[in-house]
Amino acid sequence: MITMCRYITIVALLLPTQDQASTKSAKEKLIVDDSFEKWDWIPIAFGQRKEGRQRLKEGRTLPFEHRGPLLRISKGFILPSGRMVDGKEAFKGKSSQLQDTQVGLHGRYSSIIKPNGRFRYEVALKGKGTFSFRAWVGAKNKTSGQFRWMGFPDLIKIKTSDKWKVYRGNFTLPDLNRPGFQLPDKVSAAIVVNRDDVIFVDEFRVWEVAD
């Protein structure tokens, strides 16, 4: 029995905390660093009003907190970044609650993922549903210059639990090259949370791992 427990303990200690083992490399560049500590109020843009109206008509919730004509946004983001939570609900200080939304595609996580790069991440999550960090991969036809989407792979996909937990792992962009198309130097990504899911996120970091 004791031997079995030791064995289990040793194995457990050796197992990676998630489905991918995380590694630290000597040279890493921090490309995402979101602690969601500072928030500000900015005007709700016209497009957001239209979209918000449509969402409410469809019975969906708004993905941000608003008061009057302003919405609350985490500093560093240019478009809505969830709802601020603090106190007991938060992981540390303040966190962000995401529901039925995608965050960071324009601005914050724009053009940050190198197609042939290696990346390490760390994120604190809790909630009901799945946290995805999804890439938007498009390429230009080398001859005609025509743009085409190559795919939208999930770089990180985590089913959360109802308690805060820090998840770590690595990812690379899957090979989405097609003949005749030129991928850009870097692609954009966004946090995606589905309609019926409610995810809390904090301390989200991604490093680009140098070879």
Place this chain on the structure above:
Amino acid sequence: MCYSRLLLFTCCIVLWFAAPAMATPPFGDPNQPYDRIPGTLKTSHTPWARPLHGGKLKGLFICPYNNSREVVELAQRLDVDYTVIMNAAHSAWSVGYSEGDRATPLQGPEARNVLDMLARRRLSLGHRYDVIVIAKVSWLVIPEHIRELILAHVNRGTGLVYVTPNRMKQGWNKTALAEDNDPEFTKLFEQPANDTTFQRVTTGIPLVIMPLKVLRRLDDYRPLPKPRHQWQQASLYISSSQHGQGRILGIDYLDEAIAKRTNSSLSPSYQHPLGDHDEVIYDFSHALLARGILWATDRISPQAISVSISRSAKDIPSFTDEAVTSGKKWRSNQPNVIVERDAFPDFPVIIKVPLESKPTRVVATLRQRLSWMRDNVKGGPSSAADASQPELLPSRLIQQTQLSPDANGHATLSLPMLARGVYLLDVQTLDAGDGVIDFASTSFFVHDDQRVIEVKTDKDHYQDGNAIRGTVVVAEALAAGQSVLITANDTWGRLVHTSTTKPAGPKSFEFEITVKQPLSELWDVHAWIVDDRGVIDRKTLPVPILNNSFDEYLFMLIFAPTPGRSNWKGALHARQLRKYGINSAYVYLIYAQHELYFHNAREHLRNVVYAEHAGEVVTPSDNVRDFSVEETEYDLAEVSRMVRRVAETGKKLDPEEFPYRMGHFTAQWINGKIDDYKLAARFGSPFYTLTGENYLLGEFKGLENSGFAPTATRRFQEWCRQQFKNDLTALNREWNSDFKRWEDIRGIMLKEAVERDQLPRWVDFRYFMRSRVFSQFFIDWTDMVRRFIPDARTGRVGHDHHDFTRYRRHMASSKLYIGQEEFSEWRHALTVELPQSFGNDEGFLMAPQSMIRWQHDLETRTNRQRWPWMVLMQGLDGFDWERGLNAPTLGGEHCFTPDYSEPLPYFSDISNEVLQIQRGIGKLTMQAKPERPRVAMLWAPYNHYISRCLPFEDNSFSGTWMYNISVVGGAVSDALSMMNSIQIRPTMVGPEDIKSGELQRRGFKVLLLPYNKGMSIEEANAIREFADAGGLVIADNSPATHSQHGRRLKKPLLSDLFRPIDKDKASSVTAIGKGHAALVNVINDYTDRLEKDDFHGANVMANLLAEHANIRPTIRIEDSDGRPRRDTLVRIHRSGSTTIVGLLRAQTPKAEHPARSTLRLMEGQHIWDARTQTYLGMTDALKISLDQQPRLLVLMPSNPGAMTLSTSASTLIRGSSLAVKGSVSFAGNADVESIDQALHIRVFDSDDKELEWFRQNLIFRGHQFQFELPISLSAEPGRYRVVAEHAITGSRSETVFDVTEK
């Protein structure tokens, strides 16, 4: 997919992605002016070398597109068969200015590829040219392979003339020169020409009178400090070199940095500070270029013509152009050969022509060089003034003589008696075929000690019936036989006055001229000193004759080449476009350019004044400052206070009493404006624009941050005190604040309001700023303007960020941002309705139109035909016409070929409709009153801010991405669309009208509340009373759920009137006293639905109005099933018992096909289609086929028939006035004496040429009319024909009269 489909699919995809990078219309389209140069329009010129001895030259010109007319100008003077490569700019090859993906110029790959293709093709060595001319295009921006082709041509013998050789860096809006040196460039284009070459090119051109500083060395050029001003005169440096077998000549005006602004590509930069295009200087500029080309092609005569004029021995002081002040850095240029007048007549001039060239004929032409003002002296004492002139010759022809040189080539020319002034003597040697072998011109000044020093009048402007009293001051006491005479000519050249003067001293003489029936806004008053030999001297004073009548449909130039501003292009643009209906131009009072009024008057354009561009954005950096902090320095309220002081006192401000400064807004600056307004009062304007796209700080982005400065804060405190009736507790309750004193109250930033939960405070503050500071500022400014320009109407250009409820008698005129997209008459209706309603339909309103983009109104023939009528039907008074070769583009932005020869089809389409409107029906409609049923719609502007606090409501107060500053879109707009759709036009009212009982006083029966979430208790009570007394109140969007400050109420104020309804119910009606209240669910998004042929909700509204208020359309339009049409804008105007009905079917998908419809009237009327002047019958149910064409129907109780005309006399003498009477016969017994009609009147001379000055539209009532024609003192004797055309029916009548001299 089969191969052909795949290919088609691929082509479509490629075109789809390529489309945004093409011009619209594309190269080759009949509406794309690029690379089109028919060259058929003739302008003022001297045919210096045309025809040319030895035959035509073949020339290739590389010239910017927007100045390519200058090639035609040259070709009028030099016999050259031209080919043109049009590039974008002096400092850009193919990349010129363009705006947006539907820009009219060529851009992107299309621009690059088309220009390259044309350049390669035309420079192919398969062509042989005598000369290539580069028109100031930078050597650096010409692609290398094109430069190589040019030099290859030169190498094998083609001449090259480079006007202003330069190496500006690439960039259409750049003027910086390359820093490095290019030895090849220097060798080719910068080596000084030797003396012989210099002489051959320049001799024969009177450079002394041209505004050019001649340099023999490039190093002698000394630029003035930057920025180089357009008044800075050009220099002249001639370079020459040889390249292979070809000669190269540089005519360097050293003006590359300013040439773009003066539209000068083949001529030197020239912009006299007082404007006007100097046709003489321009002509000589091309003569110089012609000589340069002749040299480069080795066609110039080796020996020069020489003209010798004996100078006066007397020492005569130099003189300056007194009209120009020294501050303008302008040096006037006068001849250095001066001859005393006493030497005339028979003054001998020796002309020597080289006989080696074997001339068959020698012609000498003597011209009087006019001043920079138009010569307008017909009928004056100068006999030369009445001699017939070659139509296009610049200056005044005095005599033309054929000379017979002796064996040595000498000839003597005898000059006649001449008045004091500058003269030009041109000599041409001609071969047997009249080909010009050589030409030369010289200038001289005729001097007399006696001259007119000054002419002045007792006032700076006059009106019909006034007496112009003035004084003439001469240099010396009159000698025996001398006298001082006065004449006056209007801008049509008609002599309107002639008289002697009364001595008021030895050198001073008085005169008086009665202004009677003036036909122009300017009279040139000429003071002449004459003796028995003729005129000694003449001085002219232009005198404004005020005309404040603006009752004709305006078609106005804006941001376009205009007279006095744009060198050669300004007057040409105006003159060409006038033939197509253009009758007015924007005038820049904002830059104190007072001379523009005079220029426009001379070109018969009405002035529309751009007076100010006021607002809190004082410099461009104010658009991008940090709006997150309170602005405490800019205090528009304080500037308002200063302006109000001037309005009250009429006096200038004391800077010590008013030391405040907001950017350029200072007491001194305001005082300067007073002087400007006094001068502006000399001419009329339909309105004065006081602001454009200028705002409160941060307003455009919804980040308002001003209002925290002292005066604004003080006013806000006073306003709050009034609003809350001195109850601080009530304020704190409303605002969630805890102010202890009124003096502590101040505004609040939005973010702080959100954080402190004080949004009502923010709503109040921002509403106060828009209404009581921004709008109040323009009310104050208007009152100030009216101190100096009585009854001036004021307004804005642009967006709707104003409190229109305050603009009843101020700011009710405007240029409105409507049009240029589909469904504009629906989407933008509120932009029009607000100033019309609150301004009582008395403002002057215009619409914008532009050639910058190929937008909806220009896209199709139908749209072009619709536009002018749409403007008229909506109650506007005209529209403007933006741009026209102003900017360096590669094509586009013009309505003519770039040489102004031919109008483009799209412009003709628009112009034809404008000209039709301007033949009387426009004037009749404009003076008619719009029908306004007794339906009011409440527009409470504080709801704009409340709506912004409710970003996800079903429908907002205003929609579109510019909701902060535009009223387009949103619930009020949708409600107006619905009302227009059911053909019941509401009148907008404000909260003050509700509270003061205006609804009842004005007899309204219905009140609409489309978006009135915010409401005061007083308003609510008044509305309740209105319903109780029998009115119908209809609301949507949760009325009165908030206070007027934006605080959500526990219970809506009108919950007793409007009970909640289910979402799937369209309406619910409650009886209230004698009236009713109806809550509806159908207004929101009506505009969107209408655009898709979905009129859901319209019947609900129509039924409510009919059933509970007995309001029905007086004129209904039904479909073929008898159901009301909801897709047609119906606009009804009434003038007497004449009804004008505009019909404009919306361009919905179903409008692709005409629809059989019936127009139902309350009673039978005689109906005319005024657009086609067709009688449609007498009926109360007119069957029509309704397509997308605009229809303007005129309904009359009796039918006008034939007309007759008679005159007060069949023969008149010059200077008298002819009364013309007429009558219209009517069929039927109906009362005709209240029927208003319009006549279009024209007069023709005996050569059947129209005398444009008599052209007019006359509105008359009943069956009789009369008008007067003032016959000028210079009218040609002969028979004249008066033609009157009925504007509605097209019926015509004519009569004739004769004019005799005595």
